[in-house]
Amino acid sequence: MSIPSDSEYQLALQNPQRAFVDEELRAGIVEVGTGGLAGLPRPRAGAFATTYNVQCGRRAFAVRCFTRPIPLDLESRYLEIERHLALHWLPQMVGAAFLPKGILVRGRWWPVVKMDWAQGESLERYVAANLEHPGALFVLAVEWLELLASLREAGIAHGDLHHGNVLVTPEGLKLVDYDGMFVPALEGFGSHEQGHASYQHPRRAPGAFHARLDHFPAWSVWLSLVALAHDPSLWSRFHGGDDCLLFRRKDYEAPERSAVLQALLDSPHPRVRAAAASFRSMLALPAGQVPALEVAALSALAMEPGAPSASTEPGVLDAAGVMARFIAPPRQVPLAFAPEHSTDQQMASGFIATAALGLIPSMAVSAGWLLGVGVFGGLGLWCAREAWQRDGAVRQGMEWRGRQEEARRFLDTTQAELASRESAFRLRETAWRDANAQHLAAQEALHARMSAARAQGAAPDRMELDLLEGRRAQLDREEHNAVKDLEAAARAWREDRVLQATLSEEARWAWERRHTEALRRLAEQFDERRLALETSLEQEMEQAKYRGTVSSGFRSAMQESRRLSVAFRARDVGAGVAWWELRRARLLARRALLESEWALERHGRVGFSAFLLHLLRVPQESDGR
Structure with missing residues (x-):
């Protein structure tokens, strides 16, 4: 009997109580489609599996039903992945479990992967919707750097980073599909998949499986984000979003003939040119020698004349500070004073003109005349000030300045709190590991047992x-x-x-x-x-x-591993969540600060002195007409 088809999975999912053994899924409600799929479970097709949303009370799960044959050792790999993720809390990951007795289709049980549902947009859809918002791409690029740093710190490689496996959620980036994930316990295994061709190094060897798998796709995504932040037209010119962001396999295999790579090398922005040249040089390296995408490497890449952005916190080499050097201000229409003139503007220009004309005879007449000139001039300035403050361009500039000051206050007042929350999280993690030292030791011994049993049997x-x-x-x-x-x-x-x-x-x-x-x-x-x-x-x-x-030894070891993983997942990560939420809030404040800086760079042309010249010039132009 071949792997079930999507239609067979849909038929089975219409009765969750019969289709599942898992108690949560049995009580769930499967999301149904609309239009031609009205009343049927809504499928989300992928390369190796179709995913269905099952709502179980307040929680929702993604049930991945395989549409291609799976490796025989996939469950044992998932157990190692679950164990490692239980030991290393990463906010960008979701809970995942391999269920060997997953779904009943035509009288036979088939495996599924049950994952926490992450509500968000796929990476390419989010980028397409924010091409004209470099601030949003700035946040996305920073979160991408932080995601890669978190994976490296935990010794993890996703193995198949691409636009469909990265979701942009209100809580930040989330990774899904862990079938090809590398964790240290799987060292020495081979990979069962090659990853998405539009993101993988052209010299990635079949079966390559190590902690450096994500290095090249990380650079590919990052360079795409930076290039699009500078020039959104690249998306339409090179058909971005067509199963890629910007680059495709052919661009990696023949970089000398790649139109998109050449466009980046010819970019008017020096940092884009430098990043593209560095990326091209990586194509000549063996896949395993591509350097990691990290802040230190980007900082060196960005070293050129010119001070860092003012949004960079002093003395801190962080992702946001470095990325601020790579994201160019958006192309803006210069702010200008409103062409129509209110009564206040007309009065102000009249008073000022009268005062200016009366200034000359005041030299030869009485001091009273000079006083009158001063009164007219003062009234003119007062009216001009009132009109200036009500001008649309001025109000917009004041709004941006207010945002800038608010963002700076938030960053200043939360810096100490961020360090405190991080310290609390680290201390709690240390205490948790100390309290579970026996379980942790049992896990390490268990891994050795599983490896031995796997080899012997x-x-x-x-x-x-x-x-x-x-x-x-x-x-x-x-x-x-x-x-x-x-x-x-x-x-x-x-x-x-x-x-x-x-x-x-x-x-x-x-x-x-x-x-x-x-x-x-x-x-x-x-x-x-x-x-x-x-x-x-x-x-x-x-x-x-x-x-x-x-083998009985391996089965018993797997059962014990599953029990310990469940115990580990039960730990309290509230301190980590609080720390991460504040980090994200500060990142959004950095975006507001950066955008306000861009906007205020052009605000100098709508200052009060410029407004006075504008008032005096307009009547002259009107008289000329």
Whole structure:
């Protein structure tokens, strides 16, 4: 029996209580589609699996149903991944668990991956919606740097970073799809996948599996964000969003013929040119020698004449400060005073003009005349000040200045609090590890047991797996032959012209209905036989195929690993969440500060002195007309 199709998964998901064993999923409600999929479970197709949203009370889960054959050791890999993620809290990750007895389709249990649902936009959709907002791309690039730093610190490589596996959520970036993830416990294994071609190094070797897998795709995404922040037209010129951000496989394989890479090398922005040249040089390196995307490397890349942005905190080499050097101000229409003139503006210009004209005779006349000139001039300045403050361009500049001051106050007042929250989180993590030292030691010993059991039992386990699969294949062959017999009989009946000539239309329709019903009953019979077979195999081998091996030592080690991982996940991460939320709030404040700086760079042309010249010039222009 082949891997279920999307339509077969959809049919099974219409009854979650029968489709699932997991208690949370059994009580859930599967999201349905609209339009042509109205009333049917809504699928989200991927390269190797289709994902469905299952709402379970206040929580939602992503159920990934595989549409291609999966590696035999995928469950054991997921256990190592779950264990590692339980030990290293990363806010950019979501909870994930491999369920070998995941979903019942046509009488057979198939594995699924159950993940916490992350509500957000895929990376390419978010970028497409914010091409004209360099501040948003600035935040995205900073979060990308922080995400990569968190993965490196935890010794993790996602293995397939691309626009579909990165979600932009209100809480920040989230990674999904951990099938190809590397964690230290999987050192020495091989990779079962090559990753998305538009993001992977052209010299990535088949089976390569190490902590440096993400280095090249990290640079590809980062350079795309920086280039688009400077020149949004690149998106339409090079068909961004067409299963990529900017680059495709052909750009990596033949960089000398890459139009998009050449456009970046010819960019009017020096830092874009420098980044593109550095990226091109990485294509000549072996994939494993590509340097990590980190703040220190970007800081060196950005070293050129010119001081850092004012939004960089003094003495701090951080992602936001370095990225501020790479994001150019947006192209803006210069602010200008309103062409129409209010009564206040007209009065102000009249008073000032009168005072200016009266200043000359005041030299030869009395001091009273000079006093009158001063009164007229003062009234003119007062009216001009009132008109200036009500001008649209001036109000917009004041608004940006207010945002700038508010962002600076927030950054100043929360700097100490951020350090305090981080310290509280680190202390709590240390205390948690000390309290669970015995469990942690058990996990390390368990990993050694699993590795030994996997090596010792590989050959006999392979034989047992072949026997199990042979029993399943025999049942599939029996069903196939039974269906062939029914279809052969139906074909002979339809091709018997003598018989068909004696039958009425109603009789022919009745026979076709009986034939369809016979096929349905046959499918049900074999579904029941498959379910009985799976129950028998479960009792014998505990769903051995999807555990990778069937040796008793390995199975018991996996059960213990699952128990310890659940215990680890139960720890309180409230301090970490509070620390991360403040970090993100400060990043948004840095964006506001940067955008206000860009806006105020052009505000000097709408100062009060410029406004006075504007008032005196306009009447002159009007008189000339």
